[in-house]
Amino acid sequence: MRKVLIVLLAGMLLMGCQKSATQQQLQQIDSMLTDDKVEKAYAALEKLEPESMRDDEDKAYYWLLKHESELRLQLFISSAKHLETSCGIFENHFEMDKMIRCYLCLSKIEASLHHKKEAYAWARLASFNFKKYHISKKLSGQLNLAMASFYQDQSNYDTALKYGRLALTDFYTEGSPREVQLSMMQLFMAYADKQMPDSADYYFKRSIEGLSHIPVYERATFYAAVGGWLTNTDTIAARHYLEKSLAIHPKILALQNIATLYHKQGKTDKAIEYWKKALYSTDNTIRLKVLKQLYTLQFELKDYESACQTAIHIVDLQDTINHIANNTNINTVEQEYDNTLHSFTSRFIFYIILYVTFIIALMSFSAFLMVNRRNNRMHKKYDDAISQIDRLRKLITALRQGEKTNKDETKTDRDVTPQQQLSLYNGQLLMEDIKKGGTTIRWTRSDFDDAINYCHTLDSDFIDCLKARNPQFTSRNILFAYLDHSGFSDSQLRRAMAISQTTIRSYRSRIKQGTKVPSSQKNNNTQNDE
Template identity: 20%
Template structure:
């Protein structure tokens, strides 16, 4: 009789557990569906209604953890602890599921991308790629390719970026996802632009613009701002103005006001430009403030107003310091939250694997927003000139302090240290440029070069070939880094065949570069 009673109790407990697990599963499926249809807030409410401590079923825990990772990501919330997504990868490697393992690698990859940890991000995305292909999930294949294209464009691996951009665009076209076609076409345009293949760049830009209306309002604003920057960088100021005004119409932002200010300054509308930049500083976050104030400082230096330039440079530095301090605070808070979450997981005895049946369609928006926030007006910078201006300003400050008769030894010492650091950095840059010159002269290419590598080579060119560099640059207006690099190779004396090898471009692309350089020659009255 006692055995029968114990058996009955066990059956009741099992049935209750099954009912709870079924109810939990239904909630998870609902949350997953809501995420797929970008009802992200509603999905998060469903997920928060589930008790983590009562998630005893391993498959439900897995499902819950990936959905929480996904929901946190698309809602711009602090990321889940690394142990969760790593647990996903471990679990689905052990209990193989091609689609779910690919998704785990994908989410790990985009989290790392958002942290600017590109090397690890590429590794994770590449690991997920074969599983995505095996699962035949077109959305997942698209997103992995898109993110790989974005990262490779950022680090200057243009051929690899182009390969993955083609894959992403083809998948977007197959699925008839117009907003994705717009973003992928824009990225193709950016890559071809970086490769100095202007006809192809224009083709994909026009294609992107055809689909721009399908973008959500915020993304459309960001997209038009990117288009404006694109046209500014090829010296089409009227088109640049047209699209930045469309960006502002979709949604006014501090960065859009800044871009419009830069355009107006180039058009000679100085008062309007300055007013827009002041508004951008007033409305923008610390990163915008720092960038805009630095640009305003450069303008004042060009006008010979060194006192105002110095004040603006100091305000820019203060904004940058505030941004770093805030980021440090946020990182510390996130670290504490992650530790607390990890502890809660351990106490509940969870493995923290993850799974889901669909990727959120909104992931494209986050990637696009990342591109936009990193986008700057890509003019070739004269790093040495910037450094010399800084040294000049610091020297003037030291002279003023010494002449004041006050005890300002500590401040003077700090400024002298800044000058010393700048000169040390200059020497390192030139040394790096010299090494890069030897590499390409010995048969190397620039395929794996970073933006810093190109800038270092250009600064080396300006020092080592000073007279030729001054003469060459004085003939041209504003040049992009890519155009200035090509000009430096031509000036040094590399043959067309060598330049094609070095830059990994076709003869047609080189002709385009030379044509663009010819259009940039200043008119002398």
């Protein structure tokens, strides 16, 4: 058993060491790319075998570095399926900077294959994730530079210039000489295509001054753009730059520009030769443009047979372009329909869930209110029962005391029976509750009688006078008259007697008709209450 555990631990340690060694090697290659040692980094990647890597993250990192180095070296990339898988792996491992680099690399690969819509989609996805996570200024500049290149290919020069300036600002902030020069070149090409010679000349000179920061294998596109820009002004310099571009890499732009240059110089054989080389482009739009130029030249040379064949190729290619565009439109409409249907279904399900949640919440809230109301009633009944028990307990205590009375509070005879003493004591408790802010809403008739009996001990003259003048008055009416006589305000009377202001005025008018107490006696009674 110990041997098995030792073997397992050794295997785990070996795998961990192998994983850490692979990661360190890939990080070293990444630093080589950052230091512009692209050829050395590509050679190191060629020695690695991604199939032997057990960790998916290491494989994804490998393919990212591999495609980035291939793009830098201007190598042809036919497929980027490994890179699409790498994007998902980096997202699952929360490697957001590498994920955005994958999106940017995919955009460049699709652009090199002349898949403009796919390139723009990947670039927008990279831009969206960058705004979400804010990785680094250098990555922001690379994104802006890719967007500038895309919009220039679409002949949207104003937008291309905007993104080019943003890229230049980001790279200046980051302090990256190579990327600064690439931004200068991009701005030069945009100004040259927009026919703004002064601005183009300024950025051309700036680009030439810092050309040493750009590796030779990355200068082909710039030389081709310079050659096309100088075609109408300086044919010798234009030819020089175009030949330098073709020596580095036979770019389609350079082939087109040098063919146009030879056509203007009257060297038709050379022009036809380079235009035919440009026909190997995978971009149908460029091929159509080249065929039209070739047809014009053949027609000028009165080579009608070749011109007729070229015209047939033009028609076939135009039909192909239209067919692809129609299929793209159909696919776009179908995709929009699917997206709309999916969105409608999602919204419908969302609203159903929201409606059910609202109904459940409403029912829960109603049940809560009912339970709360029931609990409040139960608590109120409980409080009333407790207060009633306390009052009865005090009454029982008073009964046990027998004939003992409190001369400071009441004026009773010595021959008071226990039942009368109990009534007086109950009346005392009730009146004390009224003075503390209580109410008579739950009093019984006997409670009013006990309260009047207790009030009689405090102010017998007023109570006797009120009963003599108004024999029809109930105990409730007499209690109101006594409280009003004792100095209770209208708000205190409304609370204590649970009556309205109109009823208070009615009671007072009835009392004034039959009872009038001298003010001196009223003041004495008020002092006794206090």
